[in-house]
Amino acid sequence: DAKTTQPPSMDCAEGRAANLPCNHSTISGNEYVYWYRQIHSQGPQYIIHGLKNNETNEMASLIITEDRKSSTLILPHATLRDTAVYYCIVRVASGSARQLTFGSGTQLTVLP
Amino acid sequence: DSGVTQTPKHLITATGQRVTLRCSPRSGDLSVYWYQQSLDQGLQFLIQYYNGEERAKGNILERFSAQQFPDLHSELNLSSLELGDSALYFCASSPRQGWTYEQYFGPGTRLTVT
Numbered sequence: 376d377a378k379t380t381q382p383p384s385m386d387c388a389e390g391r392a393a394n395l396p397c398n399h400s401t402i403s404g405n406e407y408v409y410w411y412r413q414i415h416s417q418g419p420q421y422i423i424h425g426l427k428n429n430e431t432n433e434m435a436s437l438i439i440t441e442d443r444k445s446s447t448l449i450l451p452h453a454t455l456r457d458t459a460v461y462y463c464i465v466r467v468a469s470g471s472a473r474q475l476t477f478g479s480g481t482q483l484t485v486l487p
Numbered sequence: 488d489s490g491v492t493q494t495p496k497h498l499i500t501a502t503g504q505r506v507t508l509r510c511s512p513r514s515g516d517l518s519v520y521w522y523q524q525s526l527d528q529g530l531q532f533l534i535q536y537y538n539g540e541e542r543a544k545g546n547i548l549e550r551f552s553a554q555q556f557p558d559l560h561s562e563l564n565l566s567s568l569e570l571g572d573s574a575l576y577f578c579a580s581s582p583r584q585g586w587t588y589e590q591y592f593g594p595g596t597r598l599t600v601t
Contacts (some may be wrong), residue, residue, distance in 0.1 A: 386574070387561050418489065418577050418592030419530070448507060462530075475590060477530035 379463045384482040393450040398461030400444040406467050410448045412459040453485045491593035493578050499599045505566040508596045514579030519561040527573035568600045
């Protein structure tokens with residue numbers, strides 16, 4: 376699986392958009408980008424995933440660059456409840472072994 | 488609520504003891520994963536079961552074992568416990584079909600070994 380690089384921490388003002396970057400320069404053509412978050416000591420929560428097209432769901436948007444070497448998770452209107460560690464994970468979409476490899480993630484703090 | 492349940496929520500035990508953690512996946516999910524989260528190691532994959540069969544193994548110690556039962560619930564057995572086994576243990580399940588890999592995590596079991 377491709378290695379990812381994320382900033383260790385970020386702050387965002389409540390109500391503003393939170394843009395969380397992730398670098399995955401060694402990503403392969405068959406690897407998806409997944410985002411999860413973990414609110415303090417709770418189980419990680421799936422947010423969104425994508426291959427090469429931009430994706431949007433009720434929680435967030437995922438923007439993947441054309442060369443797929445980086446991506447940005449966008450929380451359009453951050454709230455205090457979005458304070459969490461955000462993990463960017465790159466994973467192949469094949470095979471029955473589907474474990475996730477979590478890195479250190481980005482601690483997002485939403486400030487009032 | 489992810490739909491994945493884990494019991495117990497908290498567990499305090501002594502070194503050398505054995506404990507069993509239980510996980511019930513979301514309805515219809517055939518895959519169950521176990522992860523360990525400790526302060527110094529972060530979230531680490533331990534083992535995956537799919538429809539009763541072991542599918543992948545991660546950094547799981549020989550003192551640890553798991554199984555998935557016909558009703559698809561899973562148990563993680565930890566034996567000869569050491570202080571370093573104190574951690575949060577998460578179970579996750581994933582949908583039975585499709586190429587995507589979203590996993591749904593339970594609330595975790597906090598194990599404290601004294």
